[in-house]
Amino acid sequence: MQFALGHKHNWTGLFACMFIAACQVTPPVPPAEELVRKGERLFFNETFNGNGRTCGTCHRAEDNFALSPNFIATLPADDALFVAETNPDLAQNFENTRLIRELGLILENQDGFDDLANNFNLRGIPHTLALRTSIDSAAGPQTGWSGDGAPGDGSLRSFAVGAVIQHFPLTTNRIAGVDFRLPTDDELDALEAFQLSLGRQQDLTLPLTLRGTLALRGQEIFMDRALGKCNACHFNAGANGDPGIFGPGAGNLNFNTGVEALPDQPADLTGERVPPDDGLGIPGTGEFNTPPVVEAADTGPFFHNNAVDTIEGAVAFYNGDAFNDSPAGQLLAGATGSGIKLDATQVVAVAAFLRVINALENIRQSDALLDRAYPAFRITPEQQTSLIRRATFEIEDAVQVLSGSNLHPPAVGELRIALTSVNEALAGSGTGRKQLVGEARASLSRARERMIES
Amino acid sequence: MNSKAISIGVVLAALMSMPPLARGQQATEVYIPIGKSPGISVSRSYIGEIRQVDYAARSIEMLGKTGAKSINVDDKTTYYLDRSHSRKKSATGDMSDCKVGRRIEANVSDDGTVVWIKIETE
Numbered sequence: 393m394q395f396a397l398g399h400k401h402n403w404t405g406l407f408a409c410m411f412i413a414a415c416q417v418t419p420p421v422p423p424a425e426e427l428v429r430k431g432e433r434l435f436f437n438e439t440f441n442g443n444g445r446t447c448g449t450c451h452r453a454e455d456n457f458a459l460s461p462n463f464i465a466t467l468p469a470d471d472a473l474f475v476a477e478t479n480p481d482l483a484q485n486f487e488n489t490r491l492i493r494e495l496g497l498i499l500e501n502q503d504g505f506d507d508l509a510n511n512f513n514l515r516g517i518p519h520t521l522a523l524r525t526s527i528d529s530a531a532g533p534q535t536g537w538s539g540d541g542a543p544g545d546g547s548l549r550s551f552a553v554g555a556v557i558q559h560f561p562l563t564t565n566r567i568a569g570v571d572f573r574l575p576t577d578d579e580l581d582a583l584e585a586f587q588l589s590l591g592r593q594q595d596l597t598l599p600l601t602l603r604g605t606l607a608l609r610g611q612e613i614f615m616d617r618a619l620g621k622c623n624a625c626h627f628n629a630g631a632n633g634d635p636g637i638f639g640p641g642a643g644n645l646n647f648n649t650g651v652e653a654l655p656d657q658p659a660d661l662t663g664e665r666v667p668p669d670d671g672l673g674i675p676g677t678g679e680f681n682t683p684p685v686v687e688a689a690d691t692g693p694f695f696h697n698n699a700v701d702t703i704e705g706a707v708a709f710y711n712g713d714a715f716n717d718s719p720a721g722q723l724l725a726g727a728t729g730s731g732i733k734l735d736a737t738q739v740v741a742v743a744a745f746l747r748v749i750n751a752l753e754n755i756r757q758s759d760a761l762l763d764r765a766y767p768a769f770r771i772t773p774e775q776q777t778s779l780i781r782r783a784t785f786e787i788e789d790a791v792q793v794l795s796g797s798n799l800h801p802p803a804v805g806e807l808r809i810a811l812t813s814v815n816e817a818l819a820g821s822g823t824g825r826k827q828l829v830g831e832a833r834a835s836l837s838r839a840r841e842r843m844i845e846s
Numbered sequence: 847m848n849s850k851a852i853s854i855g856v857v858l859a860a861l862m863s864m865p866p867l868a869r870g871q872q873a874t875e876v877y878i879p880i881g882k883s884p885g886i887s888v889s890r891s892y893i894g895e896i897r898q899v900d901y902a903a904r905s906i907e908m909l910g911k912t913g914a915k916s917i918n919v920d921d922k923t924t925y926y927l928d929r930s931h932s933r934k935k936s937a938t939g940d941m942s943d944c945k946v947g948r949r950i951e952a953n954v955s956d957d958g959t960v961v962w963i964k965i966e967t968e
Binding site: 558 | 873
């Protein structure tokens with residue numbers, strides 16, 4: 393097409409052509425992505441007219457959408473997490489801020505609100521990664537530490553309603569429309585979409601062709617039905633039962649694994665009032681929900697009560713009396729002829745396997761986030777920066793998880809290079825930023841190649 | 847699958863055959879006003895005014911937008927007193943709170959069991 397400058401109708405054609413070209417360069421944001429973005433805004437910014445907390449107050453993007461004592465130690469005194477210290481109406485029976493600070497434990501009234509002084513549980517904050525793979529079961533959706541974390545129909549979509557009532561109110565009267573407002577249906581849709589977008593969208597398929605000998609041995613023990621027996625309940629290192637044992641579609645399961653029977657639990661040692669936690673239901677069955685273990689190594693402390701700090705300790709738990717004398721442990725022993733008994737080297741090997749698959753997931757996630765930072769559709773600079781920043785958190789975690797047990801030093805080196813590139817990208821903009829992101833992704837790819845065969 | 851694995855399957859499958867447990871955190875349900883329970887109020891509950899109560903037979907007749915409905919409660923039915931419209935704290939109650947003329951929401955499961963009833967009170 394040719395345009396003769398100065399002719400009005402041809403200018404119109406030129407502008408029309410430019411408009412079409414512009415539209416082709418930046419197509420509209422797909423509705424699904426728009427819903428996720430809306431959910432993200434709500435997750436981190438919406439207080440629902442409550443005490444100032446948001447979903448992101450406890451599920452921090454910087455801390456794997458969970459909250460660990462180490463991260464809590466970096467928060468200012470006026471952070472909404474400590475609202476019980478700043479809002480007099482929440483000073484009693486709302487939180488134990490000493491246990492928040494020391495152990496990352498949050499107060500919940502799982503068994504009712506009639507006796508706030510005595511009827512409560514103290515639980516860690518589970519991450520919200522890989523929810524797409526970890527909450528479906530034959531009995532219905534399972535959310536939270538005991539699988540019954542949501543009111544209404546118990547779904548992830550409904551979870552936010554219970555969370556607002558439990559954690560967001562201005563007073564412990566918890567009057568809807570006074571102490572908080574309930575999320576709207578549209579907000580629940582968006583929050584669900586955002587949470588489902590986080591982390592893995594599908595389970596691994598074990599065994600993986602890992603390069604490290606220790607992690608490889610750990611994988612063998614993990615999958616061995618006579619030794620580690622881990623894969624029975626954490627099938628493919630996820631949150632679902634082995635369909636070869638529990639039947640197809642069993643999905644996510646609850647078990648009483650005896651964590652409550654552990655001696656010398658950190659919360660008990662503080663001398664603070666810590667009532668026993670009876671798990672699922674009212675009254676409880678003593679059962680708790682099976683979490684995925686791909687994401688375990690960088691999301692400690694472990695178990696519903698943050699009883700164990702290290703991934704090695706979490707693996708070793710299954711050697712002890714608390715587990716082997718528990719209903720789940722007894723069932724397993726009856727079926728297999730023995731409980732779980734791993735030596736120290738085997739514990740470390742299983743933990744090494746968990747560290748490596750966690751780091752591989754960190755790499756996958758950070759690469760996906762960097763990819764999303766340059767979509768085919770419109771993205772604001774703020775959204776792009778947010779995605780790149782979240783990628784840095786993942787890379788940092790991979791470095792910590794691997795170097796914490798001296799695993800794959802060359803891969804750690806590549807990850808550190810990737811981290812440098814991404815941090816420089818965050819400081820820059822435009823094509824320079826894009827080039828640095830590309831370099832980071834190349835380093836991530838090389839790190840992955842050091843850890844697993846293609 | 848070897849015999850050991852089958853043995854694991856037989857024993858652990860017992861876990862799957864246990865009676866269904868209450869799903870959802872019922873504890874926070876007490877603070878959710880009538881008509882606002884997510885995933886329940888729109889499609890799985892009945893909202894209306896109590897027309898008749900037979901405490902001995904444990905039956906309640908209610909009239910809602912879709913017409914009359916008779917429900918039968920049991921020992922497991924939970925009662926919530928919804929006072930949010932008068933800006934007062936909600937609480938748990940019992941069947942005696944079901945009085946003629948009061949507005950209620952009944953969450954009825956697929957098998958006809960009434961899981962909970964929310965009763966609008968002052």
